[in-house]
Amino acid sequence: MKLQEYTSSSHNFEECMKCTVCTAYCPVLQVNPLYPGPKQAGPDGERLRLKDPFFFNYALKYCLNCKRCEVACPSGVKVADLIQAARIKYDNAPVKWRDRLLASTDFMGRLARPVAPIANAVTGLGVTKTMMDAMFKIDHRRTFPKYSPYSFEFWMGRHEKEQAAFSEQVAYFHGCYVNYNYPKLGKHLVKILNALGVGVQLLDKEKCCGIAMITNGMKTEATKHATHNVEVLSKAVDKGLMVLTTSSSCTLTLRDEYPSLLGVDNSGVRDFVMMATRYIYEKLEKGATLRFKPDYKKKVAYHTPCHMEKLGWGVFSEKLLRMIPGVEFTMLDSACCGIAGTYGFKRENYEASQAIGQPLFDQIKSVNPDVVACDCETCKWQIEMSTGYTVMNPISILAEAIEYEKEK
Amino acid sequence: MKFNTVIIGGGLAGLVAGISLQKAGRSTAIISTGQNALHFFSGSFESIEEAPQRIIDLFAEAGVRLHYAPGVRLMPMGTFKKSTLSLEDISLLPEPKIGSKALIVSFSGYHDFFCSFLAEGLEKQGMSCRIKMLDLPELEKLEQSPSEMRSVQIARTMDRIWENVVREIRMLLRDEDTVILPQVFGLRDTSIPDRIRQGIPAQVIFTGTLPPSVPGIRTQLLLKRRYELLGGTYLMGDEATGAHVHEGSVHSIVTHNLGNHFLEAENFILATGAYFSKGLRSNPFQISEPIFGLDVEQAAERSDWYNPEFMREQPYMKYGVATDATLHALKDGEPIKNLYAIGSILGETHSEMGTGGGLAIRSALAVADQILKTSEE
Numbered sequence: 030m031k032l033q034e035y036t037s038s039s040h041n042f043e044e045c046m047k048c049t050v051c052t053a054y055c056p057v058l059q060v061n062p063l064y065p066g067p068k069q070a071g072p073d074g075e076r077l078r079l080k081d082p083f084f085f086n087y088a089l090k091y092c093l094n095c096k097r098c099e100v101a102c103p104s105g106v107k108v109a110d111l112i113q114a115a116r117i118k119y120d121n122a123p124v125k126w127r128d129r130l131l132a133s134t135d136f137m138g139r140l141a142r143p144v145a146p147i148a149n150a151v152t153g154l155g156v157t158k159t160m161m162d163a164m165f166k167i168d169h170r171r172t173f174p175k176y177s178p179y180s181f182e183f184w185m186g187r188h189e190k191e192q193a194a195f196s197e198q199v200a201y202f203h204g205c206y207v208n209y210n211y212p213k214l215g216k217h218l219v220k221i222l223n224a225l226g227v228g229v230q231l232l233d234k235e236k237c238c239g240i241a242m243i244t245n246g247m248k249t250e251a252t253k254h255a256t257h258n259v260e261v262l263s264k265a266v267d268k269g270l271m272v273l274t275t276s277s278s279c280t281l282t283l284r285d286e287y288p289s290l291l292g293v294d295n296s297g298v299r300d301f302v303m304m305a306t307r308y309i310y311e312k313l314e315k316g317a318t319l320r321f322k323p324d325y326k327k328k329v330a331y332h333t334p335c336h337m338e339k340l341g342w343g344v345f346s347e348k349l350l351r352m353i354p355g356v357e358f359t360m361l362d363s364a365c366c367g368i369a370g371t372y373g374f375k376r377e378n379y380e381a382s383q384a385i386g387q388p389l390f391d392q393i394k395s396v397n398p399d400v401v402a403c404d405c406e407t408c409k410w411q412i413e414m415s416t417g418y419t420v421m422n423p424i425s426i427l428a429e430a431i432e433y434e435k436e437k
Numbered sequence: 438m439k440f441n442t443v444i445i446g447g448g449l450a451g452l453v454a455g456i457s458l459q460k461a462g463r464s465t466a467i468i469s470t471g472q473n474a475l476h477f478f479s480g481s482f483e484s485i486e487e488a489p490q491r492i493i494d495l496f497a498e499a500g501v502r503l504h505y506a507p508g509v510r511l512m513p514m515g516t517f518k519k520s521t522l523s524l525e526d527i528s529l530l531p532e533p534k535i536g537s538k539a540l541i542v543s544f545s546g547y548h549d550f551f552c553s554f555l556a557e558g559l560e561k562q563g564m565s566c567r568i569k570m571l572d573l574p575e576l577e578k579l580e581q582s583p584s585e586m587r588s589v590q591i592a593r594t595m596d597r598i599w600e601n602v603v604r605e606i607r608m609l610l611r612d613e614d615t616v617i618l619p620q621v622f623g624l625r626d627t628s629i630p631d632r633i634r635q636g637i638p639a640q641v642i643f644t645g646t647l648p649p650s651v652p653g654i655r656t657q658l659l660l661k662r663r664y665e666l667l668g669g670t671y672l673m674g675d676e677a678t679g680a681h682v683h684e685g686s687v688h689s690i691v692t693h694n695l696g697n698h699f700l701e702a703e704n705f706i707l708a709t710g711a712y713f714s715k716g717l718r719s720n721p722f723q724i725s726e727p728i729f730g731l732d733v734e735q736a737a738e739r740s741d742w743y744n745p746e747f748m749r750e751q752p753y754m755k756y757g758v759a760t761d762a763t764l765h766a767l768k769d770g771e772p773i774k775n776l777y778a779i780g781s782i783l784g785e786t787h788s789e790m791g792t793g794g795g796l797a798i799r800s801a802l803a804v805a806d807q808i809l810k811t812s813e814e
Contacts, residue, residue, distance in 0.1 A: 052589065
């Protein structure tokens with residue numbers, strides 16, 4: 030039936046009522062007039078693209094993939110998926126070297142780790158930033174994440190036996206950030222889980238979740254990573270393990286983007302992949318206890334990352350933080366920080382990126398917390414660079430607030 | 438996760454119920470599938486006739502200023518509609534007349550406000566109107582993407598440059614006694630409409646645009662912020678997909694995002710709206726309520742659901758979930774003990790509570806009062 034082919038799509042654009050609510054919540058539209066907006070780029074454009082790919086608009090690359098249009102849509106249209114899927118399907122322009130560089134987070138991490146002190150010093154230099162700007166159009170005003178001299182996987186290798194001693198076990202998908210930039214977050218998770226009587230093990234060689242590859246048009250590479258990860262996740266699930274995560278974007282990718290954007294079937298593992306905050310909350314709800322430091326005091330403002338908003342699990346981070354005696358909690362308004370992974374690093378997006386985040390930065394300054402809490406590493410870089418406030422993952426705050434003797 | 442009350446639906450009704458309960462110290466969660474009818478809000482709550490002070494106070498605490506003055510308001514087609522309670526930006530007039538000469542002001546490139554329809558409507562009533570489209574350099578950037586020149590985008594710019602608009606209008610004003618502007622002011626800063634009124638030496642009337650509604654989005658933002666400040670849990674973008682009901686009472690709600698993590702509570706409020714927000718669904722055979730399968734009042738024959746004359750009153754708009762006198766929802770004719778229905782999912786089955794916004798607020802307050810009373814006992 031020809032008719033059916035033209036009027037239905039896997040991301041249900043035909044459910045769109047043209048109510049324009051999504052356009053009110055698109056952060057890009059507020060700052061970049063070149064972007065056609067989620068309604069035009071998503072359901073409206075899809076109707077045309079299905080007739081003739083000629084109607085594909087290259088301005089779709091300005092989409093942040095923050096998913097706020099989808100969260101706002103009263104009709105359940107997968108607006109952001111429509112846009113990203115169209116980019117994957119129709120954008121045949123070769124991927125720029127700059128975008129490859131930015132998107133290959135685990136490759137870059139492997140490269141930089143052995144020479145971390147040098148890499149950190151070099152990327153911090155003004156001259157390097159100017160050069161990267163000139164050669165790759167990576168904006169010179171950005172602060173680059175620092176690399177750790179040892180990887181989280183290395184640290185876990187040295188604690189394998191000790192972790193295996195716990196009768197209850199979980200697996201941990203740590204992601205590139207914990208492995209190469211900030212192993213401390215992984216250690217914080219291990220501390221909390223150990224305090225709950227749970228041991229942590231690595232997956233059988235996880236790869237980068239691939240989110241940056243998806244948004245940078247590297248479909249083949251992203252699909253390879255997805256297929257590999259589903260395989261190693263299955264191995265863990267077959268052993269009866271839950272797989273915990275500490276990054277909201279990795280989690281969204283593993284659970285939702287694999288099937289909806291890459292067509293990689295993850296149905297056997299999806300329900301076993303879970304943010305650590307949810308796992309810990311559920312444990313405590315079932316009666317497990319943590320011992321909190323009696324003198325812990327902190328004013329915490331929580332920023333819900335866009336992808337956490339989409340997952341709908343910010344509530345677990347919030348409830349955990351509120352549970353800590355001595356924490357004075359503020360929920361920040363729902364807003365995008367503007368970085369959107371690799372988006373804000375590109376020179377052409379720098380101004381837009383900072384303008385998008387401005388209302389959030391202003392609110393943080395007016396709340397004036399001791400620390401901003403947030404489950405996303407790129408939000409952390411953006412907020413720290415733009416406000417000067419320290420940003421901590423809720424897991425790190427929880428780890429800091431509890432007492433656990435075996436701490437090492 | 439356990440709460441005192443779980444509210445399904447994060448629009449006007451759900452937020453008013455949530456705020457009232459949180460204020461009284463009850464823990465609540467709101468499940469909101471996407472944004473709601475406040476995004477199409479006219480700015481007026483029709484047919485709220487009694488005890489508005491409680492409502493005015495509740496909104497004032499959230500930073501939303503309301504005024505009560507039974508009369509009429511100006512509609513975008515130049516007609517007038519009865520109105521009693523509205524946001525402060527909406528002028529409530531004692532009679533359907535606004536003056537003798539009007540200056541209607543809009544912006545070049547903005548197609549969601551129909552100046553000529555408005556003028557035509559007013560001229561039929563003997564007014565003389567002059568239309569002026571302002572060319573503002575600050576809006577040129579928006580015009581690059583003509584399909585996106587919408588109320589909210591303009592309002593974001595106006596939050597910064599409203600003073601320039603006032604200056605332009607002062608220069609344009611001749612002998613007009615009234616200035617009519619689209620509702621594109623005060624998205625973040627609620628004081629702007631008032632300051633515009635003070636800056637222009639004529640009566641200023643703000644009139645509705647095509648959606649999204651700027652005063653509506655502002656109201657939603659402030660009510661939600663108030664709800665969260667009181668400790669409420671707002672689950673944005675999640676959807677109630679099912680419920681566990683045992684022996685005539687609801688035990689927990691299943692949601693799309695939380696999967697096997699159920700939301701438990703003592704009380705449940707259904708505020709999911711009507712057809713647009715999928716609180717009610719229809720197929721060729723029946724109109725149904727998808728989460729609990731509640732009784733929906735409807736004519737048995739499909740041909741009686743609608744009036745073939747399109748512009749006439751349509752019977753299906755009046756259908757809603759059946760309840761007992763205390764708004765307990767009915768299933769198979771029996772009330773579910775701890776489940777209440779509020780807002781537009783009621784259809785017009787409770788016409789004494791008014792329609793639209795009036796129904797939402799009054800049914801929400803009635804149910805919140807009942808929950809507070811029963812848990813006191």
